[in-house]
Amino acid sequence: MKTRHITAILATFFCLTLSFGASAQKPDPNDWSNLKRYREANEQLPQLGKKEKRVAFMGNSITDNWFKFHPEFFTENGFIGRGISGQTTPQMLIRFRQDVVNTGAKTVVILAGTNDIAGNTGYSSLEMIMDNLKSMCDIARANKIRPILCSVLPAYRYSWKKDVRCDQLIPELNQMIKEYAQANKITYVDFFSALVDNTPGNENGLPKKYSKDGVHPNIEGYYIMEEILMKVLKK
Numbered sequence: 001m002k003t004r005h006i007t008a009i010l011a012t013f014f015c016l017t018l019s020f021g022a023s024a025q026k027p028d029p030n031d032w033s034n035l036k037r038y039r040e041a042n043e044q045l046p047q048l049g050k051k052e053k054r055v056a057f058m059g060n061s062i063t064d065n066w067f068k069f070h071p072e073f074f075t076e077n078g079f080i081g082r083g084i085s086g087q088t089t090p091q092m093l094i095r096f097r098q099d100v101v102n103t104g105a106k107t108v109v110i111l112a113g114t115n116d117i118a119g120n121t122g123y124s125s126l127e128m129i130m131d132n133l134k135s136m137c138d139i140a141r142a143n144k145i146r147p148i149l150c151s152v153l154p155a156y157r158y159s160w161k162k163d164v165r166c167d168q169l170i171p172e173l174n175q176m177i178k179e180y181a182q183a184n185k186i187t188y189v190d191f192f193s194a195l196v197d198n199t200p201g202n203e204n205g206l207p208k209k210y211s212k213d214g215v216h217p218n219i220e221g222y223y224i225m226e227e228i229l230m231k232v233l234k235k
Helices: 003-016 036-043 060-070 069-073 087-098 112-116 125-144 166-183 219-234
Strands: 054-059 079-083 104-110 146-150 187-189
Touching: 036 087, 036 112, 054 060, 060 079, 060 087, 060 104, 069 079, 069 166, 087 125, 104 125, 112 146, 125 146, 125 166, 146 166, 146 219, 166 187, 187 219
Parallel strands: 054 079, 054 104, 104 146, 146 187
Antiparallel strands: none
16 A cells, blocks of 8 residues: 555656646657657567466557556556557557567557547547547467457546547447447546546546546546556456
8 A cells, every 4th residue: 555655646646747738749750659759669679478368558648657656557567558648549450560569469458539629639539539449459370379359438528628628439339339349349447437537527538636637547546547457357
C-alpha cells in the first residue's frame, strides 16, 4: 500500500506538469505515424526466454500516460507500452508491424478510437475506425498474436473539440467493437462500464475522482483498468 501511495503522489505531480491535450502532438509531415518514437526502444528489447510471453499495448495518450503514471505495472509484468499521444487508428495501423509484430509480442492490447472521434487527423466515421481496428486484429492474428480489444474510455466532451458529441459516439463505437469481438472470438475488455459517470452534466463521462480533464484517467483510474485487464490476461 505504501508503494501504491507513493506512485499516486508521483502520478499526481506528473498530471500537473503534463500538457494533457490529446491533440497536443501534431504529426510530423515527414513521419506522420511517428515510427521514430519507439524505433530505438524496439531495437533494444531483450530476447525472450522460451516461456516468456511479451504483451504490447497499442494506443494513444491514455496508453502513453499509463506507462508514465505506473511504469512498474509494465516492467514487472513484461509489458511494453507503445502509446503515442494524440494518435488515431490509421497512424497506429501504419506502425503496428514495427511496434507490435516485430517486437515478438504474443498478445496486443488495443485501446484506441477516441482521437478519431475527435477528428485529430481529419474526419473518421465509426465504420472507418472499425476498419482500422479490424485490420490491426487481422495483422495480429496472421502473426499468431492474440489481439485484445478494449472499449474506448468514457468522455462527455473533449476540451479541444467541444462540439463533438463524444458522449454519444463513444458508446456507439464501443458497441460496434464489442459485437465485432464477439463475432470473431476476440477478447473484449470493457473499461467503459467500470469508469463511466452518469451524473447530470457529465453523462457518459469520466467522473472527476478518476480524471482531471474528463478524458485521461488519473492513477486511481488506471488501478481500476489494471485490475480488469489482469483478470483477462491471466486467463
